[in-house]
Amino acid sequence: MQPEWIETFLDLVETRSFNQTADRLGLTQSTVSARMAALEKRVGRRLFRRSRAGTALTTAGLTFEPHAREMRHLWTEALRTTLAAGNTALAMRVGLQIDLAGPRIGAWVTSFRELFPEAAFYIELDYSTQMCTDLLAGNLDLAVMFTPRPLPDLHFESIGEVRYRLVSSLGPQFADIDPARYIRGAYSAAFSRQHQRLLPQYDQAPLSCGQSSAVVGLLTALGGAGFVLEDEARMLVENHGFAHVKDAPGIAQTIYTAVHLRHRHSHASRRLISVIRNTLVP
Template sequence: MDTIQLRTFLEVVESNSFSAAAKKLFISQSAVSLRIKSLEEQLGKTVFLRSKSGVNLTVAGRRLQRYAQSMVHTWEDAKLQIGVPERYEDIVVVCAERGLWERLLIRWLPELGNLMPSMAFRAEEDLSANIMRQMVEGIADIAVLYNPQIRPGIEVMHLFDESIVMVTTDPAMELLDDNYFFIDWGAEFSAFHSSLFPNYEHARYTFRLGHVMLNYLLNNGGSAFLPRRLVQSFIDFGKLHIVPDVPDMTLPVHVAWRVQAEGWWMPELLDSLKDIAERSLQNELPQPFWAENS
C-alpha cells in the first residue's frame, strides 16, 4: 500500500500550508502540489481550498481526513506486527500524552518487560484524541493520558492527580515577560490559564513538548507551568522557584486500555503502574540523565 499521498495530505492539514508541509517532508513545494493533485484526481474531489491565509479543507477533505489517519495508522501497525521477531508472541503499543513519559512511563517500561517476557513493545507520544482513536481502531493497547474519552470497548481508570505549578528560574523575573513559555497542556489548562490571565494575549514561545520544556528552562532561564512531580527536586535544590500567588491546577491522569487486549497480566500491570505513579509523586524516581548536572 502506498500511503505517501495520504501522509502528504495529513501534513498539509497539520501545517496549514503547502510550503510548510514541504519543509517537514523534505521535498519541494511542487512535489507536495503534485501529490495532492494526484490524490484529488483519484478521489474525483477537491480536498483543499487555498487562500492567502493558508489552506482550508473542503467538505470532501474533512471526510477524507478521518479515513486518511486511520489508513496510515493501520498500515504502520500492519508493518510493525509483521516485522515483530518470531521469538515474541505479539507487540504491545503503549501511548501517552506529552509530559507523562518523563519520570513516569519511561520507568514503567522495564516493569512491562518483566511482566510480559514474551511480548515486544512500542512506545508513542501523541494528543489525547489521537490516542483514543488509535485505541478504538485497535492500534494502541494501553495509554496514560489526561483527558480520555469514553468509548465502547475501552476501560478507563483514574491513576493520580497531576499538579501543574508555575515555576521560574528567577524569582525577580516579571510574571509574563518574554521569558515566559506557554506549554499547551490541553483544553482544560488553556481555560484555566485564560481565567488567571484574562488580558494576556500570547506567549512569545509556545511549546507542545512539556518534558523538553523542563530541560530548556533549566538551561536558558524563564518561567512556565510544569508538573510538580517533574520540578519538585529542582525546587528543593533552589534551581527553580514557585511563582507566588499563582494557584496550581489539577489535571486528573487516567490509564485506559482495550478490553480485547486484557489478559492474565492486566491486574499486575495496573498494580505496577500505580506503584510507579506513587513513587513519581513522592519524588522517589531518579532524575533523567540530562538533569543531573543542570
C-alpha cells in the same frame, strides 16, 4: 473484502468528501470512487449518498460503519501481532503521553517486563489525539494520556493525576513576574482551561509550548517563569536558581488509560493498568 476498501470507507466517513479522502490517502478521486463502488457491490447496498451538499451515509452505510471499524481493528491487530511477536508469546504496543514518559518510563517498563517476562513491548511516545486514533485502528494496545477523545470503541479510565508548579528566575512572588518573560505551558485542553481561569493575565504570553521538558529547557536558557511538572520544578529550584512562586496555585492534570473496548477486560491490559495506577498513588 479488501482491507483498503475498509480503510477508504472509514476515511470517507470522516471527511464526507471524495476529494479530501483522495488527498489524505494519496489516491486519485477515481480510485476512491472505484473502491467504494466495489465495496457497495460486495455489500449489496448503497453506502453513500452524494449531492451538492456533500457526501452522506445512507441507512445501510450507518449500519455498516461500526462493523467496518471492527474489521479494520481486527485486521491491523492481526498483522501487527503476528509480525511483531516473533518467538514471544505476547506482543504489546503501549503509548505514553510525552510529558509522563520522562520520569516514569524506566519504572513502568521494568514493571511491565517483570509481569510478562516472555512478552515483546514497543513503547511509543506521543500526544493524546494521535494515540486515540492509533488505538481505534489497532496500532496500539494501551495508551496513557491526558485528553480522552470521544471516539467510538474506546474505553477510558481515570487513574490518577500529576501536578504542575509555577517556578520563576525573577523572584518568588507573582508581583516579580514580567509577563513578557512568562512561558505558557499548553499541555492539554484541561490544563489550558485551568490556566485561563486562574491566571488570565498570562494567558496571552508571547511564548508557549506543549511539553513540560521543553519549557524546562526554555526556562533554563532564557530565564523567566512558567508552569512545569513538580519533579522538574524541584530540579529547577535545586540546580538552576529558580524559586517556587509562593502565591501561585498548582494546576492538576488528570491521567487516563485508554484501550479498545475489545480489550477492556483482558488480563494483560488490566495488569498493566494496575502497575501504572500504583505508581501514581502519592
